[in-house]
Amino acid sequence: MARTAAPGTRERILDVAGALFYTEGVRAVGMSRIIGEVGCGKNLLYAHFPSKTDLVAAYLGRFRERRDRAEAQALREAGDDPGERLVALVAEIAGRLRRPDFRGCPFRNLLTEFPAGDELPERMAREYLAQTCELVGRLAGATGVPDPEGLADRIWLIIDGLYASGFRERAAEVAPDMVREAIAAARDPRAPAV
Amino acid sequence: MARTAAPGTRERILDVAGALFYTEGVRAVGMSRIIGEVGCGKNLLYAHFPSKTDLVAAYLGRFRERRDRAEAQALREAGDDPGERLVALVAEIAGRLRRPDFRGCPFRNLLTEFPAGDELPERMAREYLAQTCELVGRLAGATGVPDPEGLADRIWLIIDGLYASGFRERAAEVAPDMVREAIAAARDPRAPAV
DNA sequence: GTCTATAAGGGGATAGAC
DNA sequence: GTCTATCCCCTTATAGAC
Known part of the structure; x- marks a missing residue:
């Protein structure tokens, strides 16, 4: 969406979320946990991935x-x-x-x-x-x-x-x-x- | 706890909980779901299994x-x-x-x-x-x-x-x-x- | 305009109390 | 059995910082 959004943000989110999903399980890792470890705002994550399902699909x-x-x-x-x-x-x-x-x-x-x-x-x-x-x-x-x-x-x-x-x-x-x-x-x- | 508890209650709870845990996953099945399907009161289940962890351990x-x-x-x-x-x-x-x-x-x-x-x-x-x-x-x-x-x-x-x-x-x-x-x-x- | 921070909605979880 | 307490879930909305 952003005209000049920070590049690599999506990849960074996927890096963190993917590692957590894989090592701890999808059900065990909440969105808040991912947001905390990425260090971004909640809105930014939901701008890239409208739902947890989308994030999991991207991870896979x-x-x-x-x-x-x-x-x-x-x-x-x-x-x-x-x-x-x-x-x-x-x-x-x-x-x-x-x-x-x-x-x-x-x-x-x-x-x-x-x-x-x-x-x-x-x-x-x-x-x-x-x-x-x-x-x-x-x-x-x-x-x-x-x-x-x-x-x-x-x-x-x-x-x-x-x-x-x-x-x-x-x-x-x-x-x-x-x-x-x-x-x-x-x-x-x-x-x-x- | 009941003096003359209905026999087989514990087994019936384990039957229902075990089937649900095994086919749908432990995380996916909540205690309320089990209580509903067993048809017993919440107290009875927690009398036999003080926590979900105990119930899962008994299932295993x-x-x-x-x-x-x-x-x-x-x-x-x-x-x-x-x-x-x-x-x-x-x-x-x-x-x-x-x-x-x-x-x-x-x-x-x-x-x-x-x-x-x-x-x-x-x-x-x-x-x-x-x-x-x-x-x-x-x-x-x-x-x-x-x-x-x-x-x-x-x-x-x-x-x-x-x-x-x-x-x-x-x-x-x-x-x-x-x-x-x-x-x-x-x-x-x-x-x-x- | 982009992002962060915070609050809050709506639901369901486990568990305890009566 | 019902009712409540507490917590965490996903998600949205609001407000503020750069």
Whole structure:
């Protein structure tokens, strides 16, 4: 609105709000808390984000943009082999586990906080999960294994486990190997059977 | 407090509160809502549970009792082989996924809602996760594979994935196989490498 | 005109009292 | 059971500072 509004204000608000939402939860962080930590007036925040829902949606949107960029880069560097692309996808996610500020997947976390909600943030979260799940399915299909559905289920389970694992960050080390093994087993269905 | 309190009142409160907490989230459900759905007076509820924290702790406690019983039974039926016991443990968890009212792990969900909390419910949740993780480690160690730590990490990742997967319930079908494969691969470390 | 500071509205939370 | 106390939530409105 402002003709010469202070640049970067919106980003600064999103920085603070995003960090709080992610580490403490959306429900746990009130608008007053954000205003206090940003150090701005209440009006300024509501000028940029008319409601808390808008602010949460912007928080998820920014998370998604960064996620998509990192994912695209990982897939680009992995080359053309669908199996290697699956490994790279999981390895990229596993890399996030090692960051000290990692606290799971913001989309899954939001749906845990608002399981019945159907506003923009919840829809964004469900859309993200559906699209990522679909990507896994496409990559699994491209490997040419006899049972691509089963392979996709396994990879998705590993990804879910990575995001849920607040306890063992060593999961980051085994996850890519598990993907390789799942692909190998899918290519040679006779082998397993303990 | 009543001399001859109606029997089952406490259980009825826990039934209602537990279902609401589990399906809608602890933060999303207020005491007034619970009182309304139970149909009792406010005094009666606060007589049994002096605070919401107590009620949440009781909700988790009952969940844990049932979990422990089901887990013990699954392990009993699995026999003595540590590998089979790991498979049975995961299969028992996978079975929960198929229930229509499944909405993840109540302990993990609580920690997502209260990541920084340190009251009784949060401690109960962390204790449950730590003990289950420890059980997996013991069973993995008992298999006698060269790298029990790595095996335990894999199994724990699968369990985490099962609880997080709100999307693909087909995960329930592949998870036990993944456990078998992980054990087989751990017993013969040369095989994998796609 | 841009932003801050403060107050207040309307609702619902937990909890206590009678 | 109802009624009240206290608090915090999101949001809007008002008033003042630069």
